[in-house]
Amino acid sequence: IVERARTAAGNLAHALKTPLSVLANAARTAHNGDLARLVREQVDSARRQVDYHLRRARSAAATRIPGMRTPVGPVAAGLSRTMQRIHADRDLEIVVEPIPDALAFRGEEQDLQELLGNVLDNACKWARRRVVVQARCDDGRLAITVDDDGKGIGVERRRDILSRGARADEQVEGSGLGLAIVDELARLYGGAIRLEDSPLGGLRAVLVLPVAS
Template sequence: MSRRWRRWRVLARTSRRGSLSLRLRLMLGATCLAILFMLALLPVLQAAFSLAFERVIEERLAADANTLITASHLENGRLVMPDRLPDEEFNLPNAKLLGYIFDPQGKRLWQSRSAEDESIDYQPRPGGDLTEFKRVRDADGLEYFVYDVELRLTDEPRQAFSFVTMQPTSEYRSLFEEFRQQLYLWLGGGLLVLLTLLWLGLTWGFRSLRRLSHELDQVESGRLDRLSEQHPKELLRLTRSLNRLLVGERRQREQYRNSLGDLAHSLKTPLTVLQSVGEVMSAQPGNREQARVMHAQIERMSQQIGYQLQRASLGQSGLVRHRVPLHPLLVRLCSTLDKVYQDKRVQIDLQLPQDATLPLEQGALMELLGNLLENAYRLCLYQVRVSLKQDADRLWLSIEDDGPGVPVDQRARILRRGERLDAQHPGQGIGLAVVKDILDSYGGELRLDDSSLGGAAFRLSLPID
């Protein structure tokens, strides 16, 4: 059940996790799609602009060709043009607009003053009533737009003249380059605005997930019993499922603990009866050895039952997380142990912040610290130290004493269930095993080292989250 809760919790928290957040993934995906769309749109816009601009140039050259046609007339079968044309660009030597007239054989009959210094070897294509718009290059490699219209000025089919107007493409290229730069700027600015709006939209849209995550944090910390119904309809099924899981887990855990309590209570009576029978048997001289063995086995059974009950009930719960203040709990435990070991006058040194907490349940933490502190009080000479440190992702709690310590070759053995290094004191050696089981259920670790005080140092590590 707890694994299922953790999976739900990870899914609900993905909206605020660094590079793995759902919002960031959507943003990166949308950015990639927007960039690909802009890259695909860029050549389309450039081609559309080029086509539209060429159409404008074609219409302008066609109008200039009509000017030549209107100004021309035949006298005695010869083509005659006025000295000056209505369009002044034809009359200026350095103008960009060029005009030519060719006879049906392709011989140049007339050229505008603006074309006198140009060396363009252009030959029209005869065919009758033919209109062309194309590009040509002169002897120097300069490119021109050419509009060529073939027109018969008389009824004779052989009197078809070609009226040609030209314009350099350099002006078109400079305008196209300027348009392309402006297009880059506008598309880049549009992309930034789009991504900004998209980020704001995702931020607004993920408010529901952040609210759900906040409620999950409150449920984990015990401030809420269930998730609210104030969520979008797409999340209501999830929240209702989580609430059912939460109620079911709470009910199951309560029944489990009640059943364990009933089991422990029901086992106490037969064990007490067996112990009374053992005491009666020990009164008879011939049964003392059997009574001693029975008493030892009853004591072993009692401790093993206690150990298994503690192991089953002190594990980590599913969704609800607990953080227990450490300092007041240590003060209470040490006060109790001071009374038990008052002859030693143990000096306890607590090196931890007043507001330090550990992510364990109250009962589990009491059992864990009680076993380790009782072990330190029992084996120390007169000094015990408890310290707490934290690194990037773990908490480290150390309980040290100035006792005889533990040989290196014996450290792994005493951490196993039922093993004891101190054979002079009664017990079955299950205290450290309980500690280790509790830590395992919370993802922690137990390590045994040498202490700077001269004795043993039990070091506990727990994940922060």
Template sequence: MTNKPQQQVKANKTPYSLQRRLLLNTSIVLVFFIVAMSFVLLDSYKTGIRQATFERLYAQFYSLLSYADELEPGDLFLPEEIPSDKRFNQYNSGLSALVYDETESLIWKSLSARYDQEQHKVPLPLSLPGEGTLAEITMDDTDYFRFHYIAEWESPEGAISLYHFVILENKRPFDQVISAYRNQLWFWLSIMALSLLAILFVVMRWTLRPIRRAVKELRQIEKGLLSTLSDQYPQELQRLTENINRFIQNERHQSKRYKETLGNLAHSLKTPLAVMNTALQNKSNDAEELSSICSEQIGRMDQIVAYQLQRATSGPQVMMRSMEVEPALDKLATSLTKVYQDKNISIEVDVSKGLMIALNEGDFYEVFGNVLDNACKWTESKVRVKAQRVAGKVQITVEDNGPGIPENVRLAILSRGKRLDETVEGQGIGMSVVTEIVAAYNGEIDIDSSELGGALMRLSF
């Protein structure tokens, strides 16, 4: 009971549109990029400011060194006031200097230094003489930059003394600059991100416009307002729209084929039904002969139904499996003789010995059943069928001694629904089916005048 509502909720959940997906994904990527870029820019700015601080304090060290003088080894003199930068002479100015001897004992400090050496001893790093270092330290809850340099001093007697020069600068101005830069950076990056999102929204709307147009056209096709999608689409969508159009055309063609197949089925069943009807009306036929005729024609009808169903679903089947021509033509001739026995028609069949044709059996009976039926329908008394191999092709000719077919309508009768004489029974279907099947096998149909005086139909495969 509990699973069904959950499944229904999942089924009713509307999936995100492409535009929403792109905007969401782009926003995530953009936010990640903005955050990463802000950290990179901030770190680069901090590094630049720190390097500038190091160089400035290095210069301050050299100014102090210029005022220093060694009275004797281990006894370095510096004036109480340093003229180069007045901040050294102002108490708690934020910039102070200290000098230690090689035993790390304080021997001088500037007037600005407010440190109690006993309570707040400045930690000295391990470094080599002649190597300046910059570090951040915290003293008395205040952060400082500490510049440290070990200077070697050689007396006239050649004695070398080491002195630790330390310059401390309050880190608060540095932090204030970084904070102001960070605020400005986030402000402008946020504006940039919002602007980029707005531009991306406009660009995606324009980029996805062909897809929206395709959806609109599909809805119009569903309503019957359009027949196919237009061909004015970007290159990336052309293959898709062409396939959709092809699918629509195939569906319509399939629907048309179903309708035509019903007509073809009715048309094909006429001959076996006529044979059985003639046999039933012929009182000279005994029960055994009547049963044989009906059994044969019912089997033929079953084949016709199976064949037409196959054509309805898959079209003409071009099966390159050869069949023998003579027995098939003899069977057709026998059936049609019974159908048109009241006309006392003579059907002459002349087939080259052992002639084979590469046609599906159902297609063969459909084609030549229609052609022979038309010949019997229009002939006065005689139909002649000749099958032979000519120049590598199987050529089957059907002639009659009827009125013939005028030259100006020979092409027209091959179209569906076209009939030569509206007074003669028929639906105008048979020859269109013949044309379709022959075309599927890349065959040819020629209509001419017969030596017998009527029409001549020549089919080549």
């Protein structure tokens, strides 16, 4: 039943993405500026809804599959290498502290990559020189911590940053939106993301997620 539900959700999402892409392309070539802008806004809204419900179906199914586990170490290491390549033009050090081989996320690898990838990407955008990733089991939950040595985000802005579309700085492309996605997906797993002051001087993001036994 779970597998059928996941397949149906995936099929529905992909079926909707094609006409949405057609509409988006039509909006880009339309001569009526106001109408084109309205179409683009609605297409973007529909795409977000499609992605949200697809993630929801996938995460709900994953938490119900016995034995579902994704080792954290390899995902963190892979994302670190990816971010190092993306930010190769900067003198940026990304450190992944040793993570126990047995420490695993109770969910899909794709979801962990999206969760940690967005948090790590945000940290790299804001960091001056250094980003540090740590993971541990804390009170029966998986806790992944990402610290950066950037300028940080004020306490009063942190809740706003977790709202979809809010940005910490309009000059930093995509800033904030990734964390809103993380908050949304983490909640679907019964988890959360916390934003705190980092001992490095910037922002600390703590992902709290279900841990695999």
